Amino acid sequence: DLFDSGKLVSEGWIFGNSFNTELATGGVETGAPPFEAGASQRDNDYMHVINLDKAAELFKAGRAEKIKDFSVLSLETIIEEGVLYFIPEPKSPHGVDVTPDGAYIVVSGKLDPHVTIYSFDKIMKTIADKNWEPDQFGVPVLDFDSCVEAQIEVGLGPLHTQFDNQGYAYTSLFLEPSVARWALGGEAGKKNSEPDWTLVGKVPVQYNVGHIAVAEGDTVSPDGKYLVSMNKWAIDRFAPVGPLVPQNFQLVDIDNSGDTMKVIYDMPIGMGEPHYAQIIKADKLKPWDVYPEVGWNPETQSVRLDYARQGKERIERDGKNVDIYMTLVRSHFKPEHVEVNEGDHIRWHITNVERAYDATHGFAVPGYNINVSLEPGEAQTIEFVADEPGVYPFYCSEFCSALHLEMMGYFLVKPAE
Amino acid sequence: DLFDSGKLVSEGWIFGNSFNTELATGGVETGAPPFEAGASQRDNDYMHVINLDKAAELFKAGRAEKIKDFSVLSLETIIEEGVLYFIPEPKSPHGVDVTPDGAYIVVSGKLDPHVTIYSFDKIMKTIADKNWEPDQFGVPVLDFDSCVEAQIEVGLGPLHTQFDNQGYAYTSLFLEPSVARWALGGEAGKKNSEPDWTLVGKVPVQYNVGHIAVAEGDTVSPDGKYLVSMNKWAIDRFAPVGPLVPQNFQLVDIDNSGDTMKVIYDMPIGMGEPHYAQIIKADKLKPWDVYPEVGWNPETQSVRLDYARQGKERIERDGKNVDIYMTLVRSHFKPEHVEVNEGDHIRWHITNVERAYDATHGFAVPGYNINVSLEPGEAQTIEFVADEPGVYPFYCSEFCSALHLEMMGYFLVKPAE
Structure with missing residues (x-):
């Protein structure tokens, strides 16, 4: 892709393309060349050759500084320690890909009809020979001819x-x-x-x-x-x-x-x-066929602390807070009638207690814009305020059995006085 | 489907299935049979046979009453005027489908291994003969045997x-x-x-x-x-x-x-x-290859009154309200630099001015959670408050040309004093 990791002999290094060595920022509306032209003026951009193992060493040695909570190795440090090198590559490069044996790096310059193949051995030798010129920021730019293995006109x-x-x-x-x-x-x-x-x-x-x-x-x-x-x-x-x-x-x-x-x-x-x-x-x-335990939260990959358990379905009220514990199984909800008051703060805990593969259920309350899909074992909690009185049917929205259409119930919101 | 229209000879009539003639509402949590069992007790439910042309006549004659702004023909009226008839159908029916010649209506009862085929001619004759019994609400229930043409055990x-x-x-x-x-x-x-x-x-x-x-x-x-x-x-x-x-x-x-x-x-x-x-x-x-005119709003299927026109790209400010008029074409935005102040109310008008088929462009400002896709000719307006200062790159999010990666610009939000 635009960056690729070394493999085998080149393990520990990464290779990345860049474009816009020109540092163009556009500005066509003020007469400047449009961004895509400004960024395509030079014949070469730079492949970035990065010694990742070395960078990790420097980090462990405390050489990174904090910028907005991110650990950053400064440009000075990585130049001095031989972490970063540039190699010229044909203009507007796109993909960089390392061969299966790790010995070559293939660069495609989208405005150039060739692929350019760099040899990892030659890159290492060019670095050892210090065969480079610094760019305007002091980054060593390795000699192109010393690093290239071949160029092929592909189209x-x-x-x-x-x-x-x-x-x-x-x-x-x-x-x-x-x-x-x-x-x-x-x-x-x-x-x-x-x-x-x-x-x-x-x-x-x-x-x-x-x-x-x-x-x-x-x-x-x-x-x-x-x-x-x-x-x-x-x-x-x-x-x-x-x-x-x-x-x-x-x-x-x-x-x-x-x-x-x-x-x-x-x-x-x-x-x-x-x-x-x-x-x-x-x-x-x-892959799992079903989640490993009933009450599973797919986001945390663990069982929820407070989920609706089969046989413990109930509705609990504490002032205006209502907790509904509901289970789903082919082909009914339990409870089927849920009655609350207008303005109640609802936490609806729903568990699909199925252990059969592909026995997904849905839970839809269209009047409250709720539609959840639960795979076997999954538990979810939905929170909302019951701010519109009325009788709202809820039903299963994943075809689950011949009695799927009958898998439904009623959410009753009593009007405030 | 669950309802189907008549065709040819049965044009003007519609046929619909129903279930839960039992009027079950569930309540498994209080010891009642679960909804799917309560709704499946009787051997028959009712196909609804509706004379839609007659209903339209009654509506035109002012026989409908208003319920919450909907025009409704009362049950009394449609019984009296012969708009609605029931015919027994095997329990828990699902699909009803009218044959291509309009002469037969096919009902599938999902808990019954047969399809039941009703003859439209026979239904008309049964109605003419008044061969019916009223149900508990007075709806005429036509005699099953007089309406049925055949039953086939299909599985x-x-x-x-x-x-x-x-x-x-x-x-x-x-x-x-x-x-x-x-x-x-x-x-x-x-x-x-x-x-x-x-x-x-x-x-x-x-x-x-x-x-x-x-x-x-x-x-x-x-x-x-x-x-x-x-x-x-x-x-x-x-x-x-x-x-x-x-x-x-x-x-x-x-x-x-x-x-x-x-x-x-x-x-x-x-x-x-x-x-x-x-x-x-x-x-x-x-189908259209591209929208008929540049500035098209696909939701209203018309040209927007105030869209960004090619050659008229600009940024207008009125107090804290900023209107940005931007065009998209392979492969640049105009303008490429947009500078506003923290707290400004932004209306960003964007037009894809392409007239080539499949030349879709995207407009993404990830820092403001904006990503829009615009087909050739389409115009959109995005409204938001620039409440976070910073430099936000924007770019095309639909691969549009070899210079797609270079189709970008900068949204600059200056911090408030």
């Missing part, structure tokens, strides 16, 4: 890179729009027959792709086989339904070597914009 | 029925869970080779199905070919990720006749519960 608008198990890398091309496959060098390069650091093929995607995800494609052991292209625009891909167009995830088959990638499936995403995603093996998940 | 938990172009009906079975196909009678029954009013086949669905949708399956000219089963539970259908399980839409191929239905696709629904849906032909939609 227009390269953004992010992922990896597979065949020694290939994949880079999203926002402007073409396509996904490019290219051959890695080093040890990983021996896994395929293509020459190191060469473009192997491309597959058009529909349309402008941002991030991509290969199965475990950002780990030390990528799984390969499939890639998902997270496309920002869909335009003519689905039946048009108005000015808002869905984003589009496309599944790409990358199982064969060479120039053979194929889009095999489209999935529109109705809400939100697809950003970063990771594909992991399903057997790494060990 | 456990029948809920809703849709129709196709081959003379078949489809009923969702919540408890089995399956979708049943059965042959219609009358004119429609001649389209297939099965005997009228008989069960033809079933297809299991995964799992408990509520509504179903056949292509144009609730119209006078169903399209057939596909059915979507909207299943409430998914249980083992997808990789488990915790106590909340997605709902599951399944696509069923119904193109061949006989007992040949086949589930061909699963689609998990992550949010909300699938309820009613309709499948219509795509060419019936004539």
Whole structure:
């Protein structure tokens, strides 16, 4: 992504892109170049190379100062102690991604048609040789040529890179729009027959792709086989339904070597914009079927101190404060009649006492704009003031059984005198 | 659904199910039967048969009275004028659906394994013959046997029925869970080779199905070919990720006749519960690509009186009231710098002046919890008090071009003295 951690040989370091080395702040309304032009004037921005282990040492040694309660290592300290280095990178860089073996760092400059590959060994040697010039703030800017391993022309608008198990890398091309496959060098390069650091093929995607995800494609052991292209625009891909167009995830088959990638499936995403995603093996998940104990609070991941227990359902009153303890089970609420006075301060404690998988219940009091969904074992407390007199039906809002429609009761708010 | 309109011969009438003829209100906490048991004691509830055209006539003739500003025809009036009739239906009925030719009304009683088919002709004759008994409120309850055309044993938990172009009906079975196909009678029954009013086949669905949708399956000219089963539970259908399980839409191929239905696709629904849906032909939609004019307010479907116009971007101040007129276009805001004073009342007028399809922009000021999405041509006004001094970046939150990341500006709130 925009920052990535080192792996294996580069463990303990992190690598981040930056843009706007120009320090532009915009101001088009006063005749200044608009922000996006002001921030794109120079040919280079800087990759940030950060020695995180060293920074942690300095923090432990008390070298951080407090700024508004945050511990901060000053620029002077991190320059002096060799925590931060810059390396020039092509203009308006976007993604930075570390190869599975940790030996290379891949940078995509979105206004440059190349991916630029830096060698971690070469970076370390350049630092050891002090082959740098300070920038205007004194940060060492390492010599570009001494750090670069290769540059590959992949196409227009390269953004992010992922990896597979065949020694290939994949880079999203926002402007073409396509996904490019290219051959890695080093040890990983021996896994395929293509020459190191060469473009192997491309597959058009529909349309402008941002991030991509290969199965475990950002780990030390990528799984390969499939890639998902997270496309920002869909335009003519689905039946048009108005000015808002869905984003589009496309599944790409990358199982064969060479120039053979194929889009095999489209999935529109109705809400939100697809950003970063990771594909992991399903057997790494060990999810609960139901919450471990009845009375569970999913926010704190613990049992609530004061939850509604089965057999102890009740309504307690202390002056104008009313505590309602209610349980939900297929297919009724207990209690079913709740009577309070106008102006009472209500705390409604509700527990779904089910222990069966997928036995979710809802609790809706539409007249008071309340609708809660409770998974098996979950307990919630709802607080409100009963400020409108009337008879308010409440009911289950998750279809729970053939008698779901009959899972209901009445909340009666008596008018004040 | 729970109510359906007449079609063709039955145009002008509506048919609705009811439950809880027992008038149970629950009260399990005081030893009464729980609501779902109290509401399920009798063998029959009542289908409501309503002469809507007649009701409209009575309204026009001034026969309605006002109750809290609503025009209401009293029960006495609608009984006297023949607007409302009841017909017994098997206990706890759920769906009522009118056949494409309008000649039959199909009722599913979810605690009864049959669908019950009423003939509109027979209902009209029973009314003409005054073959009824009044219920406790004086509503005429038509004789069941005189109105019923057929009953078909379809299976456990029948809920809703849709129709196709081959003379078949489809009923969702919540408890089995399956979708049943059965042959219609009358004119429609001649389209297939099965005997009228008989069960033809079933297809299991995964799992408990509520509504179903056949292509144009609730119209006078169903399209057939596909059915979507909207299943409430998914249980083992997808990789488990915790106590909340997605709902599951399944696509069923119904193109061949006989007992040949086949589930061909699963689609998990992550949010909300699938309820009613309709499948219509795509060419019936004539959507806009972009809003018809710049400055469009999608809520009122008209151009705003006071929107930010391209070339007229500005900041106006009147005492503590500040009006900001800002435009959005790939890839910048204008103005990019907005300076106000702590405590100012801000009205921020923003217009996406794009005329290109799918060129949506966002406007986010996270420090003030603002995030708006604007489709091409859309204008919005955001109002808030600038009550926290500071420098707040704002930026585009919909990926709009290769320079999307650079589409940003600054909102400066000067501290009060």
